[in-house]
Amino acid sequence: MPNLTMIEAIRMALRQEMRNDDSVVILGEDVGVDGGVFRVTDGLLDEFGPERVIDTPLAESLIGGCSVGMAIYGLRPVCEMQFSGFSYLGFHQIESHASRFRRRSQGRFQIPMVVRMPYGAGVRALEHHSESKEIYYAHTPGLKMVIPSGPRKARALLLAAIRDPDPVIFFEPKAVYRAFREEVPDREEVFPIGESEIVREGKDLTMIAYGAMLHRAMEAAELLDKEDGVGAEVIDLLTISPLDDSKFCESARKTGHVVIVHEAPRSFGAAAEIMARLIEKSFYYLEAPIERVTGFDIHIPYFAREQEYLPSRDRIVSAARRTLEK
């Protein structure tokens, strides 16, 4: 099994599925000759040619809207927004069209498109390059919203996303892009959209995270284990919408204590919906207030202070202790 970074794993998924299915095309800014600003699509132009790996003009609405048209015709476009912070220029094509064509045509047209984009902080980038606004997509009916946390899942989820008959927004945690390697099987591996995963078992506390923050949650869990003897169950959401509430609700029924971690701003963020589901489905098992460890309700500061903005292992630990003390 090759040992891959997330970038390589995503490229692997793209390459394998493009070999598999000639309806898969890639489009975006600098995805061809340049191989993408993070080199995710490196080499694909050479293998598949400029008609399938399309360098578009600098126009996000074009990228989104053109993908909708391609999908209507029967292609499976995988388009790239260079950074999630620029995807808003094409937001209306996603909200008003990608998510609605099946409905609007009463099933005649489906939109099997994927919108890939790097999101999140941690790579010392410029303004707009560190955003985590998955809610804009997660709150939009008709879309699926996926955020992998490591290479292997990224590959398996991207395959699922490309094959999905409906539009999938695929956020790639850029802080994880080159952070570590994982064994990724050469043979096809697909992970279903809409399923979360228990990545660490524990009976004292439920921790829910996704994307780059999963790793901080894991570090916090290890520390809690070592220093406090607390067994934290860690759940990797993987799909934000449709949200898999079965695993975390069950875990909370067991532990009674919950900490949720994400780097997006707190108010109206994903943690709120998770808390709502916990109230709806595990209310009587909750023993203490659920804790949110998230980005603050401010614009993420420029990179000199981005680590202070991001939930740190220690902030997570401190929140965990707070809820366990209650």
Place this chain on the structure above:
Amino acid sequence: MPNLTMIEAIRMALRQEMRNDDSVVILGEDVGVDGGVFRVTDGLLDEFGPERVIDTPLAESLIGGCSVGMAIYGLRPVCEMQFSGFSYLGFHQIESHASRFRRRSQGRFQIPMVVRMPYGAGVRALEHHSESKEIYYAHTPGLKMVIPSGPRKARALLLAAIRDPDPVIFFEPKAVYRAFREEVPDREEVFPIGESEIVREGKDLTMIAYGAMLHRAMEAAELLDKEDGVGAEVIDLLTISPLDDSKFCESARKTGHVVIVHEAPRSFGAAAEIMARLIEKSFYYLEAPIERVTGFDIHIPYFAREQEYLPSRDRIVSAARRTLEK
């Protein structure tokens, strides 16, 4: 005191503030000669001339971005998106600029602009004309997000919004536009952004709503009173962001039972954040799971079925009974 519809009350605020302050200008599609497609700005062109009541080309990003520039220069633009469902074409100007210039310039520039737009269902309109996606704005740091529920508050909040030194997104419930009249004082009346209001007192149940749904919540409260002898306290949020959690958290501490009503899709909607705050601040007082009565997680259907999609009085009552039984 004149007895005004919400349309007239909003127009009153615009007219009074334009008389007051020549830095206030209005811009948008059809706001001038036509007086706005709902006639909100009717007559203002005649009084203030085409330089202050600007019919723009059909371009939402222009409307948002040009307002940002005007605000930087020191004007107080009140721009209109013809329907909130079309505001996404200019979403990036709001997310990436209106909300950020104070931060980005370290206080040199502020953006005292208001973005008015009709939102919500209930007027038998076409696709995209019945949306309720306040979350896109409420989740964006640096913005204020206001939704009045009646003429008097609309007028008082719009005055506050125009005078606010920061950008305010002002959603107008189009179902309320001409639905009823209220006395609106001629003299200036300002209602602070960021404050909710208890519009009905009660000790058994807390109901939280805003915009057009406030009236359904009130109807449900009356029915619960009459049929069940239940005293529902009804809170009108008025501002979605920054969310005033003081009143509803206090009310919940008193009643222990909460129902939240909004017409936006449920998942990742405003009710989730309200529930999160209740967990954080009133956890130990909650006696039963909080109930959400909201739009479903689908695109709002075309108008023949929009009333089935919207939270009805009876759905609210049924949710209230459910939580009270627990």
Place this chain on the structure above:
Amino acid sequence: MPRNHVEVPGVVDYLSILNEDGKVDEELDPDLPKELLREFHRKMVLSRRFDERLLRLQREGKVGTFAPIRGQEAAQIGTVSCLEKEDWLVPAFRETAALIWRGASLSDIFLFNAGFNEGGRIPEEANVLPIAIPVATQILHAVGIAYAIKYRKRDQIVLTYFGDGATSEGDFHEGLNFAGVAGLPVVFVCQNNQYAISMPREKQTKSRTIAQKAFAYGIPGVQVDGNDVLAVHTVAREAAQRARGGGGPTLIECVTYRLAVHTTADDPTKYRSQKEVDEWEKREPLIRLQKYLRQRGILDDQAVNSDEEEAARQIDEAWKATKDRIDELTDPLAMFDYLMADLPPYTKEQKEAFERFLATREAD
């Protein structure tokens, strides 16, 4: 100060063949086949009457807000008639005549306007998109389809409609630019009907013509009398041939006029004079076509009557069928259909809870 000049295309063609009295410029007469001309007439009559019926139904409260086409029939029939069956049509929201030409079910259109998603159904075999309400956004779908056609090397083209107002939107720009640089088989038809709701064409943009906006994308732009079906068809046929032959996109500006309200929620007296409307009534396309057809001996009173009767019959039948369909569409749970291939679990829970609620409501 002397300078070097860079030559760029600096001329917009303007084509007009029929004058206001339906008199043809003999030199320019494309001499279209009689049966085609007769079909133009049939479909223009049908579209006109259907539009009138919709307006009446709207005034009676039986259908909702809609966008009448009165006055724009030639711009639509003249262009859409250049498409082959396999070609794709990407409408905006004011193209009832074009949809009718492509065989749209009148009853579906009625149903849609009565507020039912079911009316938006697109039949399996029809290469037509549902109407697009966010202005100009559909242009990008046309471009995407055109790209896919080129990629699949199919013998198809795409035609998309939009208004004069739409040309101010960013999506217009992004779409035409990419179509130009990628050489896509698409025909862009701007129905310049002089207004975007209340906004007159002159305040929408300072460019003298809309056609010249094509130069910004290195593609041909042409202006045509949009109330002259012969001229429109001639120009569109050229553009369609260009697209089909690999010559890339064309921007056609049909100069026409919206004779009716913008939508049924609109009051045009706020922004234009009756005199102006009267002037344009004189250039109205249906009578102009009729005059020409009579001159050419293709149409007489009897033929007109028969086309009118046939239109009335179809419309009556369609409305009757629609009422029956409406009576059957009583299940509110249908709103959960077609969200995605599979309804997500939590949405399904919502549907089931709503179903239970409905059951108790009925029980009451």
Place this chain on the structure above:
Amino acid sequence: MPRNHVEVPGVVDYLSILNEDGKVDEELDPDLPKELLREFHRKMVLSRRFDERLLRLQREGKVGTFAPIRGQEAAQIGTVSCLEKEDWLVPAFRETAALIWRGASLSDIFLFNAGFNEGGRIPEEANVLPIAIPVATQILHAVGIAYAIKYRKRDQIVLTYFGDGATSEGDFHEGLNFAGVAGLPVVFVCQNNQYAISMPREKQTKSRTIAQKAFAYGIPGVQVDGNDVLAVHTVAREAAQRARGGGGPTLIECVTYRLAVHTTADDPTKYRSQKEVDEWEKREPLIRLQKYLRQRGILDDQAVNSDEEEAARQIDEAWKATKDRIDELTDPLAMFDYLMADLPPYTKEQKEAFERFLATREAD
């Protein structure tokens, strides 16, 4: 088939005054004042060296990703020098030379690039916007400011920069269109540096020039050798005068070349040849200006040295000051500053909780 023609402006002027060897076209020489020319030189030297220093600091890990200007100094200095003090400058993200001309603090720019929001500070008296990273979006701010100027009847104009890639964005279109129809006092400067990251100009749009895109908005468009500061200044002065005199906007296309990387995260060998870069190095604007100034007797070795030394001194000083500032900017709570006029209560709670957390962290 004969047709009527509609004349639309069909010629783009191209201006070039200095050739590659710095030899001037005598007929075209605008004969600018010596002191202005000398100032061109000083600021071009300062900008060039500052850019080089930033690049070095980036390679040493002391500042983050940034967009070098090497090769585009003339396009910037030639245009920005047409502004009066009260005029407004609306930059994109690759206009360090223009910002320096307008008196930006070098230390602020260093600080910004070191990742501190504090470096984005705009001094009270400076009518300059912070850099804008989302491509083309700043064009609308320029348009809004221009509208406000016109409304307030002030004697000011606005100049805004963007790249060749930016012309494909919808915001470019929406901005120029409104500026045209409203007749706003704004100069649109496109620095066509041949690339948008890896995307060459020819694949960005099929229009032969970028200047001709102006015709779509009914405004003048002109192309100029962007590495020839005399030509750039001449064209920009005309546009500024037009704007100031109520003549509305102009689109200027400066044909230039990005000699360095797109940003420090970019590897240009992926998409262009060294040969191409070498060709453009020959047309590099600073040496060209120097040759001209020497020919005119405005510059000699000693003057060059003194400008170089002055630049080095300013840059050293600024970096030293920046390091001191960085040492002082230790409070993470500063990230809560300037969100809004008043921090909302719940955000304040977050700040306070974070403050408590920091206190325990320090206590550990």
